[in-house]
Amino acid sequence: MAVKATPSGAAPPGRSAPPLVVVAVGLGFGLLVLLVRLHLEPVMSVDRGVARELNEVVSPRSYLVNALNGITRLGGRPIMLWLVGVAAVLLLVRRRLRLAVYLLASVAGGLLLDPSVKSLVGRLRPVVEVPVAAASGNSFPSGHALGSMVVYGAVLLVFLPAVRHRKLFISAIGLIVFAIGVTRIALGVHYLTDVLAGWLLGALWLSVTAYAFRVWRREAGRPVAPLDEGLEPEAAEAINRVPDSSRPIPHRWVTATEILTGWVFTFGILYVVGYLLKNHTEGTWLGRFDDGVVRWLQTFRAPTLDDVSWVWSKAGDTHAMLAISLVFCPIALAVWRQWRPVVFVALAMVGELTLFLCTAAAIQRDRPPVAQLDGPMSTSSFPSGIAATMCIWAAIAVLIMGRVRSRWRWVAVVLAVVMPAGVALSRMYRGMHHPTDLFGAAILTALWVGLLWWVLRPNVRAAPAEVRR
Template sequence: MRRDKAALVRMIGFGAGALLFSVLVIAVRVRWLPLESVDRGVANWLNGLVAPSGFLVSLMGGISRLGSFGVLSWLVVIASTVLLVRRRFRLTGFLLAAALGGLVLDPVLKLAVGRLRPVVEQPVAHGGGNSFPSGHSLNSFICYAALLLVFLPALPPRWRRPVLIAVGAVVALIGFSRLALGVHFLSDVIGGWSLGVAWVGLCAAAFELWRYEHGQNVTAPLSEGLEPEAADDLVPAEPHPREPERDGHGRGWVLAGLGVAWVLTFGALILLGLPLAHYRHGNGNVLGDSTIPHWFAAHRADVLGRITIIGSEVGNTHAILAIGLVIGALALAVVRRWRPVVFLVTVMFGELSLFLGSAAIVGRARPDVENMDGPMPTSSYPSGHVAATICIWATAAVLVMPRTRAWWRWLLPAAAVLMPLWVAVSRMYRGMHHPTDILGSCVLAGLWVLAAWWLLRPNHDLVEQPAPAPERTQLKAAWAVRSGVEGPATGSTGPRSGGRSGADVA
């Protein structure tokens, strides 16, 4: 009875969303005067309230970005990566189908309806394309609702209602931000939400029908998620029993150690960079700082220009962020521990802060040749592209090498050498850096990655000394007893305990 009632409520919600969207489409298309009057009144009132305040404009812009294609696509990519690695293919299909549906519906309906954007007295933002429905409102509702339905089983029951409310508040704020920035009418936002309700409801209904056809129980998605039995695989990381004899240091010591390591690395960068910046106004010939950029400038060619622009782009902020998000998602999905992710985040944010801080203080001029990438807001020393490339690929190698014996693991140490080399040569070829800028990047990345690895020990969950084969079965049995899991007589540990693989307990 309870499930029948829940199904009825979902059907009503789905129908109401579809009906409301249909009514709004008709009203917008015929330019119904009461609707247009409300839309323009709200747009002008909010513009007068928000536009004079730089803080409110920035705040609304930041909230709006939570519904942008970039943020939503990466949330879907990361979630899909975790689901695929953990072999939850049905949930992956639901998530991708819901997200792709939003990408199709938004532009098609904008073209079909053909409504122009609001014209306000003090424009503070610009929106591309037509106005109805609001793409941010539609896609944020679809993506956040789909993620919630997929991962709700991983939440403790007492947290599910607060999380539902929080997700609803985020979606509401995104829609409001589009109104406040003057790029959408009220009916655009409501239209996006109502269409989102209808589309997610349709996808969830299709998922439940698929479960019913295959003899599985129909769920109550808003209270227990789409696939409650997948809870163990949906938990991002599993609790790791603290082992004082191997932890060695507390969190306070680690944080203090990272602070000391950051300061010492920063000092080394400044000690190396300031003399280089002042010697002949940053263009002395220390280690070929003048000769090499001039040689590259004299031997530029179209083919090399195309190769080096790719080499420069693979080390920029967007590329490094994308690679880092994929590595973090894979690490969390495979290892089921937070420590590797904390290591990755610490390395990359530490690198960024060290680069920005040292560049601001050193202030070295770019090489005195044509800068093919144009003027840059930061100092030539050190190269942020090279430092970030070293850090991201070295981090990947550190996380993967001890965890597999497959031949492909050697590709990551190779990438940790070859990718920074490609980026470094590309940046010097394009006149953006001196050789000693590259040296500074190596100092930054080498010292910081080494310190983070030593303090955080990202592979702590692995046993350092593998036991001989006869002892491994005994260790597995001991782990099963200690975890309260009884395996069959063959020595198997039965269900997964703590998420560890054979390599973790051997």
Template sequence: MSAVIDVLRRPLGHFTERTLAGLALVLGTGVGFGLLLVLVRVHWTPLYDVDHGVAAWLNDLVAPHGPLVTVLNALTDLGGRAVIIWLVSVAVIGLLIRRQGRLAVFLIVTGLGALILDPALKTLVDRLRPEVEVPIGTYAGDSFPSGHALGSFVAYGALLLVFLPALSPRWRKPAIALVALIVFLIGLTRIALGVHFVSDVLGAWLLGAAWLGITAYAFRLWRLERGRRVPTLTEGLEPEAAHEVAPAPDEAHVLPHPRAAVFELLVGWVLVLGALYGFGMFVSYHAGGTFFATLDTEVPRWFAEHHTPGRDDVSYWWSKAGDTHAILLISLVFCPLVLAVWRRWRPVLFVALTMFGELSLFLASAVAVGRPRPPVGNLDGPMPTSSFPSGHIAATICVWVAIMLIVLPRTDRWWRWLFVALAVIMPVGVAVSRMYRGMHHPTDFMGAILLSALWIGLLYWVVRPNADVYEGNRPAIESEQVGELDDELAKAARPQ
């Protein structure tokens, strides 16, 4: 009995020693937030003067400089709800795929707590946002505490604690410093843009530190109850999960000859641009009297004659499926799933280069060709780019074909054919909608096909996104399942 007590006492002693300072810090941040909340509520004069003085000073400093405002807005978006929810959701799904349920629960509870605390406290305090001489941006809602500052502190801090074990020890402190810098800059942008007072951001940081500390402390208690040692802060929450939380622990290198690959891609990019320029100039200015000219004249006219309100609505949403935001969202969901399921960077690199190459080729060829839009009334108004090639169609083809090429050889399940169907249906739907809305000629669609086929073909040859599958001689997702089945069969065959 005494031996059992000693076993329980030792981890309890280590836990107390390591967490006493942390617990005191959590309590201190909670008390600090409560004090700041009271000072804001009673409109304490020194705090009021500092808040309004800093807001006016920064507004005079920032408002006249448009490029600086653009940079600040880009930085502040890193703490926006859309980015935070995407980061946490992708991490949770990845952890569940890797069977790290405890870490997924930690992220869910921590994130939901921040989402609940922010609006609840804003409603309680009911503080108006700063009124500055030159408004830079307009934001709805109350001011205290800053939602961006609170969300970024909690989300980035929680993600750091979860994924720290995946880093080598020498990179952990730089990672902590980088996350701290990002959180600081997000808070600073909220003040510089004139949408929050200094006390709003400080209050959010104090509240975020207290809430993150409480959830991390609860996780450490959870470990103690399961008889595990309590790690130091720089080890992360679950050091034993280092292999599982690493994005691609099973991949030794991404490309065997990266310099040669870069050279091949640069040369190939120039050749693809040349092919696009040649075809675009021909169909735009030198195809008179040919089948291409007839097609580009009759098809837009026929679509313009068949407009109806219902078709206008359907074409609008089909067109939206190919715009930058939709394509980016699809890529940002698919790529983390690839890392979680197949533990390979090469397919992610393939998708990233596909989309980067498509965008750069589209912009370069659009400027070089400079083709006007079809001479019919379009439903989307003036556009900043020329007609050839269609960026919406090219982006849709590229993203769905790239996804299909990655998924198809990695599983033999029936649902892989859904990605083949999407690689056909989505581009056709976007193409028809863009031509229906008077935004593109049929040969612009052909240009998008030419761009996508040449660029994806080049990337597939250079990057070889499925090299691990063919070298292993069977799909990665299936090999793991087969291995688990073999283990179960072996257990069943053992004599009882």
């Protein structure tokens, strides 16, 4: 009987995946399901004992609870969906459609497996003496353990070829997945067997999807490499973050000194302006204008405008700005393959935050003397926090205008004007700021973003050694 030839370098089908490992993982998961469904007392006793002892250790220590909650968020859907979304966009930008499809399909399958198995097993969550966390739905298997194994495991298999220190990368991913699972037990929202089942089911699903991807490659006539080289070793150069290993910013100490000096001067100007507004405008035309504009806006208050202003205000808060940064920076890195734009945006946000906090603490200006829709606020009114909105959109506009030639680049300029304007108007409407507080935010943005543009030259495309000095 003739043997079908395989493409050069391709592994035979029987050796394209470690079947014994897959079978062992599957049997382990099946055994856990059986033990939990049968309510065997030895297993139940161990589960309850571990939950009780960890609760006794964790519940009296608030700092430990906070640390565990911070770690467990790494396995929550918001962070993992952000990670998968950014990774998928990066792969599509680099024209690695197969890897993007694999990543999305693996994660989608994991999302479907979690509620399906939970409903089939129907296990209730642990009951501990001092609850420190809450979770909805059934307990078996742990969704955080399953999701983190699938998401971080899929990211590992996709990006492993581009990693220099592979053992360190694999160890870091394994530590993250392990830590997430442990936090679910320590917080009292899952039993030990729930987490073990989540890990096993996640590993089983990853094995199945990895095998399917390797079969896909073999049918396309491509060699199948060992899994410790990643799913697609030849993609290393394409998915590498920044192939140029040179420093993103030349003369770093000189640059840091310039930026620090500029920060001090910017803070000094903001302090002088804020001090004058707080102590020398009461009873003047400027003071009357400040209060008059806010009072005039109160006359338009209505339920619909209250809701619209709330949405606009939230669009400029810290969480929104952080989300925009976490989406824009990885995409910019994928498209332009330079660290300079990312450093520019990161420093814009860090500098804005520190300038805002220091100036607000030094000035302590009262809020407008009107009813505030968001309740009394004890923080300083000057400068307005919309400086964060101004800085992020201004920084994005600077980069896009300098690097994109399409006429659609003007959309970035429009957003840099419309978004801060909407946030500013909504916050005055809600009684949070005077017009001059917004003027302070504009000063902060203009000085700080302008300084960073001058020092960093974020749109320079030449090699670092050729940059202005």
